[in-house]
Amino acid sequence: MATIQLSRVEKKFDDMHAVKPLDLTISDGEFVVLLGPSGCGKTTTLRMISGLETVTGGQILLNGEEVTWKHPSQRDMAFVFQFYALYSHLSVRQNIAFPLQAQGQKRETVDRRVKEVVDILRIGHLMSARPGKLSGGDQQRVALARALVRHPAAFLMDEPLGALDAEMRESMRAEIKNLHIAQHATTVYVTHDQVEAMALGDRIVVMSKAEVQQVGAPIEVYYDPANLFVARFIGSPGMNLVASRIAGGAAEMPGANRYPLPAGWAKPLAVALGGRPDAVLGFRPEAARVSPNGALAGEVYATDMHGGYTVLHVNISDSEIVHIRSDRQTSYPMGTRVRFDIDPDAVRFFDPKSELAVRREAKI
């Protein structure tokens, strides 16, 4: 059981902020992902929660009790690292039992709890092996077992899948999620991989340049990114973001393309932009559809076959390429002129100056 509260938590090195004052409440049983590129402050934040790093300001509360200055061992949180940090001279069994023995638990208790986690992670056949002999995935399972065996109040995971190959990463991702569904333990998970964040998180905290950009469920950060950074970072490829001018009830895009403003946008755009005509029009690659009568046009720059689908990269002008996801039937040679449309409900707008999303008027 753990509720973790961060209130104005920050980390400064000299005058540089590694993490700007951050407020976040993680509910009991919640899986929260800290997501961002390297250097954004996500790992520092996790390390401050664990106590491995001291804060330079703010407070950390665990179940309402302040732990800001408590030693890591007194916070009852288990840390799982990217590099498994197992004891190479101990067997798998000894590695898993270690935290309990260190607590001075009785032998029967140790045996019972080790068996419990070993069953959950299905690593019974590995018990007498040395960690060095195991695959990356199995080593990470052992590391998870060692974290789990303590019955900690919360799990803190720092890129636990980062050292695994693509295939193993995918299956371990599902295992971690299964584990969370079964155990329902409060988890804070750090990654730079947006796919992992989307797949795992109840909520995602998107960070960049030491600052939180958005906190939301996967569906929110995907469909309603708070700013240009989040729009670009989430999704593969990210959201198409096209510099436009709002004029005469339409967004004028490069290459003489005009996209009529869908209902509900004119007023909020006028307010947000304060009379400036420039806006960024955003849409996800799957929100566009090639069609002979489409309102927009461009030239095929490249076509990618991804197995189950195709991505068309379309030049709408010399400087602007948009990405359109389509079925495999839609494939065009480079240089072909194509017309396309965008689902009006999936269009988003951003203020290029503040980089913030403009919110559409609620439907009546």
Added chain:
Amino acid sequence: MSRVDVQNLTKRFPTVTALQSISFSFAHGEFFVLLGPTGAGKTTTLRLIAGLERQDEGSILLDGEPIDARTPAERDVAFVFQQYSLYPTMTVYDNLAFPLRSPLRKIPESVITTTVNEAAEKLRITHLLNRKTAQLSGGEMQRVAIGRAIVRAPRLFLMDEPLSNLDAKLRESLRVELKHLQKTQGSTTLFVTHDQIEALTMADRIAVLNEGRIVMQGTPEDIYDRPDTTFVAQLVGTPKINLLPANRRDGSVLVRGSAISVPAPRLALPESFLLGVRPEDIRPDPAGGFKGTVMLTEPLGVETILHLRSGELTLLSLVPGMARERVGEEIRFSIVHEKLHFFGPDNRRIAEQGH
């Protein structure tokens, strides 16, 4: 023109045979990808073609002529590595000009300037020409490394995982640019990667390498739609293809450990075999013939992975958008019959009749 024929190459190292008589050919202007897991022999192949390593058996032909006796310099190929290997104290301009300033070439400086500027424009690094390469980001450095290969106008480009050190976003955009560049230049390229997405999206044709042998060659469509073996079927596609043990009974294919059955195809099926179903071909469908319990959902934004328990099996299903299905829910689903794959006990594809 540059056509490459690799004929029966074998390469042995003291403790391991890295390549066992591999053969493949690609034509002028083709983007040919060697795809395989770590240790498959991809890089060794590339190094043999570049002349950095000597094969034990077999021959390499460039435009019909054996080049086995030629030194790397005489082969006129350009190598782009995973590590950028630029000169850190030189400017981008000087790095690009370096291969042209070789005393053997005797190229006038005015021609060098034009060539460098053209390459820089193609790679969108004109604004970086006066910077020292040590000041560049990873993506910029790799552009410069590619630029340095382009200026030489070699007969052949050899690229060894050039995108794998870049972060996901950069990799994505450089992938598209590299492909566009290759097509507009018409340059002949051999590209090595372990990343199936890179192979599918960039290649004209792919050779899949495993344990020193070529296990399949074909277009990305061949590799994805008609994999020759279960190894190839599992290597491409995310999430991975479902491989289900199945039996033939009367006119049907019965999946063991479940209530799933599909009409038997017109194939000579053995008694027991593997049925392959890509996750996008398992579709939640209220009118579907099969039932499953949702064990896990992984919403990725553009699509959602559902883990479905059906009988004793767990199936992966890939559905568009953010799925509404919830963990624990029982749903009905259907399977797209036209896209099924059948593999025999030897893990080889059971071929359509007449093939």
